Amino acid sequence: MWHLLRDWALMNASIVSWLFGLGSLLLFAVLVVHLLFALLLIIPTWRICSRAGFSGALSLFHLVPLIGSFVVMAILAFSTWPAGEAARERR
């Protein structure tokens, strides 16, 4: 009876630790994929920001999930570019 209980506890512990391991591995994989994808956006946006006259570090907003890209785009779209803008449509 005792050894049955011990086996059951051991099995439970191994399942839990296995699940924890899988969970952290998944989390790690999600993080790496997110970073890689963000990097694909950060490199060109860094250049766009610095050409517009802003700090290139502004592009690091892409690391913020969901709304980060919108923040960078809004800053670029609704501010006056310090390095100058193209002339607007001729009146």
Add this chain to the structure above:
Amino acid sequence: MGAEIAALGSLLGLTSAFALVGTGLAAWMAWRIVEKAGLPGWTGLGAVLITLTGIGTVVPLILLWVFAFMRWPRDEHRAVLFVPGAPAATMPNPQLAPPRPALPAAAAAASPMARGWQLSGAGYTLSFNATSGTWIVTGGTAEKASDLSLPDPSIGRPHARLLVAGDRLGLEDLGSPGGTMIDGARLLPEHGPRDVSAARTIRFGTIDLALSRS
């Protein structure tokens, strides 16, 4: 079970509505961004709206890279620095500039009779007749012959420098808080003197002035 499916359906509907609003917002912002770089706005809008088609996000991502590393039309007609006394051959290539129908300043610049320059608008007229020289635009009173007075609170003291060399006119911002714009594009002190011979409007502070030959 039915209630769960309905709840899931409404959740999916909500997220797709959010995605639609987000895409629309991104398309509008992309329109504004590419316009600032000098490209037609629809290119940015189209690049974002492609995500709604089956192509997915790869094509917009490629277009983002292309946009970041391509030559921007903004830089092409602002790139040439104004060097007083430099021959007209160093002017920006007119092929690169966007078509400007009925451009009064440029048309008059071709005329050998044209001598001076005139900036007029908002009740002010600044004119200067010479083939070479430097004028200072100031918000204060004109103390020297080379001062051009624009008595307005938005004009710095001094505000900007105008340089005439032959048939060409240069403009340099002197770090005024009100700012200087050439055809809607901001001119900063670090840009140095810019060739504005073909510009149509110059904005000092809050005053819009039309550039013409006199």
